Structure formats: C-alpha cells, structure tokens
Amino acid sequence: MKFKIILLAILAASFAFAEQSVYSDNDFVDSEVLAKKNSREMFMLKQQISQLKETLEGLRSIINGQNSQIDQLNQKLNASANLEKALNELSQRVATLESKPAQVIKEVAQAPAQANVAEEESTKKSKNKTKPAKVEKKISSKKLFKDAVLNFTKSRLTKANGQFKELLKRSYKRASVNYYLGEIAYKKGRYKDAISYYQASATLNESANYMDKLLLHTAISLNKKGKNADADVFFNAVVNAYPNSSSAKEAKKYIK
Numbered sequence: 684m685k686f687k688i689i690l691l692a693i694l695a696a697s698f699a700f701a702e703q704s705v706y707s708d709n710d711f712v713d714s715e716v717l718a719k720k721n722s723r724e725m726f727m728l729k730q731q732i733s734q735l736k737e738t739l740e741g742l743r744s745i746i747n748g749q750n751s752q753i754d755q756l757n758q759k760l761n762a763s764a765n766l767e768k769a770l771n772e773l774s775q776r777v778a779t780l781e782s783k784p785a786q787v788i789k790e791v792a793q794a795p796a797q798a799n800v801a802e803e804e805s806t807k808k809s810k811n812k813t814k815p816a817k818v819e820k821k822i823s824s825k826k827l828f829k830d831a832v833l834n835f836t837k838s839r840l841t842k843a844n845g846q847f848k849e850l851l852k853r854s855y856k857r858a859s860v861n862y863y864l865g866e867i868a869y870k871k872g873r874y875k876d877a878i879s880y881y882q883a884s885a886t887l888n889e890s891a892n893y894m895d896k897l898l899l900h901t902a903i904s905l906n907k908k909g910k911n912a913d914a915d916v917f918f919n920a921v922v923n924a925y926p927n928s929s930s931a932k933e934a935k936k937y938i939k
Contacts, residue, residue, distance in 0.1 A: 824855040831863065840867050858887035862897060874904035895921055895930040906937065 822830075831846035844867045850860045865880030881901045885894070902917030914937070921934040 824850060824853050828856060828860075835863055835867065840870060843867060858884050858891060859893075861887065862891070862893055865897070866900070869900050869904060872907075874907045877901075877904045895925040895928045898924075899930040899934055902934065902937065 827846055828850055831843050831850065834840075834843035834846065844864065847860050847864050847867070851857065851864070861880045861884035865877045865884060868874070868877040868880060878901055881897050881904075884891070885897060891897070898917050898921045902914045902921065905911075905914035905917065918934040918937050921928070922931045922938070925931050
C-alpha cells in the first residue's frame with residue numbers, strides 16, 4: 684500500500700514536472716519569436732521614418748526653390764510693370780513731341796519764350812565781349828536773308844549771326860531766322876541759347892522742312908546739358924517721325 688502511494692506520488696511529480704517543462708519551453712519560444720518579429724517591425728518602421736524624412740527634406744527643397752522662383756518672377760513682373768510704365772510715358776511724350784514740338788521743347792528746356800532774350804543774357808555773361816558785326820540796314824530783307832544764309836553756309840558765323848539778328852528785328856521769316864540763329868548757337872556750343880531759338884522756330888512753323896534737324900540738334904543740346912532722359916525723348920521722336928532721314932540715322936547712335 685505504501686509502495687503504491689509512493690509510486691503515485693512519483694508519477695504525479697513527474698507529470699507535474701513534465702507539464703511545467705513543456706509550458707516553459709513554449710513560453711520561451713513564443714517570446715523569442717515575438718522579439719524577432721518586433722525587432723523586424725521596428726527596423727521597417729525606422730526605414731519608413733528615414734524615407735519620410737528624406738521625402739520631407741526633398742519637398743522642403745522643392746518648396747524653397749519654388750519660393751525663390753516666385754520671388755524672381757515677382758521681381759521680373761515689377762520690373763516689367765515699371766518698364767511698361769516708362770515706355771508708355773515715353774510714347775506719350777514722343778506723340779506730343781511729334782504733334783507739338785515747340786511745346787515739348789519749352790517744357791524740357793525751361794527757357795524764356797523769346798529767343799533773343801536768352802541770347803542777350805548769354806552775351807552779357809560771355810567772357811568774349813566782341814561787338815556784333817555791323818549790318819547794313821538799308822539792304823532789303825530778302826537780300827539780307829540770302830547773304831546771311833550764304834555766310835552761314837561758308838561758316839562765317841559771326842557775320843551771319845549779326846545779319847539774322849537784324850532780320851529778327853524786322854520780323855522777317857522769323858521761323859527760319861530763329862532756326863539759323865539756333866544752328867549758330869549750337870555750332871558755338873551755346874546749347875541753352877540753341878534750344879531757345881529752336882523752340883521759337885518750332886512755335887512759328889511746326890512743319891518746316893528742317894524740323895528733323897531741329898529736333899536732332901535739340902536732343903544733342905539737351906544731352907550736352909546733362910538732360911539725358913529728355914534728350915532720349917527727342918532722339919526717339921526723330922527716329923519715329925523721320926525714319927528715313929539722315930537725322931534719324933544720327934539719332935540712333937545716341938539711343939541705348
């Protein structure tokens with residue numbers, strides 16, 4: 684009887700030990716597999732996170748590049764708008780100049796309305812205080828004008844200047860006389876006086892056959908006086924209004 688009890692106890696203990704051993708082994712195997720599985724999943728997640736970071740950096744780079752392009756486009760648009768505005772203003776001034784050159788010359792030059800006033804003021808301030816050439820007052824205006832033009836053509840400018848001045852007093856062919864006086868002042872480098880005479884001439888006859896040269900020399904005179912923007916208006920006006928003239932060819936040399 685005792686032997687049976689002992690045997691049953693041993694069997695029960697063995698069964699219990701076997702059962703405990705199986706459970707522990709299974710539990711250990713499951714934990715290892717789970718750990719490996721978790722490790723793989725963590726690795727994959729880290730890779731995905733790394734890829735997402737790279738993608739995010741790429742997107743940031745693209746966005747920054749697009750922002751830079753947008754800024755550049757905005758700058759170009761602003762510059763284009765300013766250029767368009769400047770071109771419109773230039774076109775308006777050229778149109779006004781073509782229709783009423785005397786008015787524009789007056790606005791730009793800001794010179795006295797009477798050309799002979801500017802000449803007298805310039806003469807007073809001039810270091811060269813030579814007396815003007817005497818003009819025969821009994822000679823007819825027609826003959827005097829012919830002689831004055833001849834002297835101008837022959838570059839006898841001082842004599843021609845005195846003759847044209849006399850003609851101006853007689854109010855003879857005032858448009859042409861003012862033009863020639865402007866040309867004499869231009870050739871002598873008195874650009875302010877030249878502009879005044881050109882203004883007076885254009886006021887009297889806006890469709891004269893010498894208008895292209897008048898506008899060209901007005902532009903050059905303004906350029907010499909440092910009024911480059913105003914000079915450009917006149918240079919463009921010459922090219923637009925008289926495209927096939929020698930004056931237009933000369934004006935193109937000054938247009939940038």
